[in-house]
Amino acid sequence: MAQGLDAIDRRILGELQADASQSLDTIAEKVGSSKTPVWNRIRKMREAGVIGPQTVIVDAEKLGFDACFFVLVRTSEHEADWQAAFLRALKARPEVMEAHRLAGEIDYILKVRVKNARAYDAFYQALISEVKIFNVTALLSMEEIKFTTALPL
């Protein structure tokens, strides 16, 4: 029973990704089933962790978050405790929307949303004062061309 998703599960996921405010009846009709089965499938996928948190996408610019940076980080330190401190710092900072550890020359990439360039500098200064970083390159986004959380199923 672990987590074999069939075609109907995937279609339900697709509908939820597209619009999580749809009623069960609506989804049931779209996937050609009925209320209860759809609800049970959703519950199981939630328990299995396939379906995570339910959120609302808010318009960053309308809230005054006009600046978005992608930050490429290189470090000289690769010890476990340094890494732990770095991760802790990233998770604690709400401006950091996304953080990945990379393969290759560059060690980490961050996506950072702030109100303006000065706010980014404040973030940057705070970060390098917390952990030692070898090299940082910031890429400034001029325009968000596309953004989606929906995986292609």
Added chain:
Amino acid sequence: MAQGLDAIDRRILGELQADASQSLDTIAEKVGSSKTPVWNRIRKMREAGVIGPQTVIVDAEKLGFDACFFVLVRTSEHEADWQAAFLRALKARPEVMEAHRLAGEIDYILKVRVKNARAYDAFYQALISEVKIFNVTALLSMEEIKFTTALPL
């Protein structure tokens, strides 16, 4: 009336970002108000476009999307029609989760989610066959350290 958000609006936004499945009563209690005002505020923020789509975050790896790349794109073409074609291609491809136009050396950054490296190559080949690109660097994510859609309010 345009879109002046007060403290309560922001707290409502925060609650919705954290968990959009909460009931109006729950949110109302948390922000120290009652059902109807909360509902009206949410409706207005929706109409103003502050609140966008309501979705569900699904676990990419549990669905077999094991590879995530950040793609740095440089181009020699900067004409309007080339850009239009490029944007169209990006928006049409569901693997492209995110795309930004940048300031500086690098012209675009993409976040691409695929099932494996071969799928990324297929995407890459398809893209460069559609539009002319000067230089591409792909950064492979080894680990998603952090991911959130919640803006810091």
Added chain:
DNA sequence: GTCGGTTTTGGAACATTGTTCCGATTCTGG
């Protein structure tokens, strides 16, 4: 194929929540 057991389904019943309405209250500008 057929039988027994397990899982899934779909409809009905119930509980909770979303949505609307309206009188009372608070806020705002003069």
Added chain:
DNA sequence: CCAGAATCGGAACAATGTTCCAAAACCGAC
């Protein structure tokens, strides 16, 4: 301090989420 407008809070209603259970579909063993 007053009048007008906007907001609020509770009640009533409609819609939705959640549970329950019997019937149907599925599956493996024989």
